[in-house]
Amino acid sequence: MNYWLFKTEPSECSIDDFARAPTTPIVWEGVRNYQARNFLRDGVQVGDHVLIYHSSCKDIGVAGIAEVVRSAYADPSQFDCRSIYYDPKAKAEQPRWVAVDLRFVQKLPRLITLDKIKSSAKMAELPVVQKGSRLSVMPVTIQQWRDLLALQ
DNA sequence: GCCAACGTTGGC
DNA sequence: GCCAACGTTGGC
DSSP: OOEEEEEEOTTTSOHHHHHHSTTSOEEEOOOOOHHHHHHHHHTOOTTOEEEEEEOSSSSOEEEEEEEEEEEEEEOGGGGOTTSTTOOTTOBTTBOOOEEEEEEEEEEEEEEEEHHHHHTOGGGTTOGGGSTTOOOSEEEEOHHHHHHHHTTO
């Protein structure tokens, strides 16, 4: 089992959206970066646990936890010309992008803020605090997972 | 809205 | 395959 951190802009989809419909699978689509896609396609497995991280917003940080319930499949939004994620170069017989499905596990009682993560020496190696790190899907070690959740 | 740090594109 | 120009991300 692996651990991950997924970034999302809460104005698009936030932990509260998931909490409101906790039994509805969360379709994680729209990843349009090859390195992040490769993690999704080759690494993310059913049963993996995921930190939901809110970015590009007022309250930045880890907001909750989800679990993978479906591994990588062709991201439907790449074929949808009305979608902001539409990719005219993607072909049905050779999809470029993949999606996974998640299940809501919990919203953390309090956000683990980026400030707090940065101020923890144990989190120095966490990809999300590395300079220039912009991946929306990043691996997290079990130790980082435990240490991070211990910050709350 | 600024800007650093990427990633992508396309001409050559 | 190089690299300049352009686009995007995301914290501040």
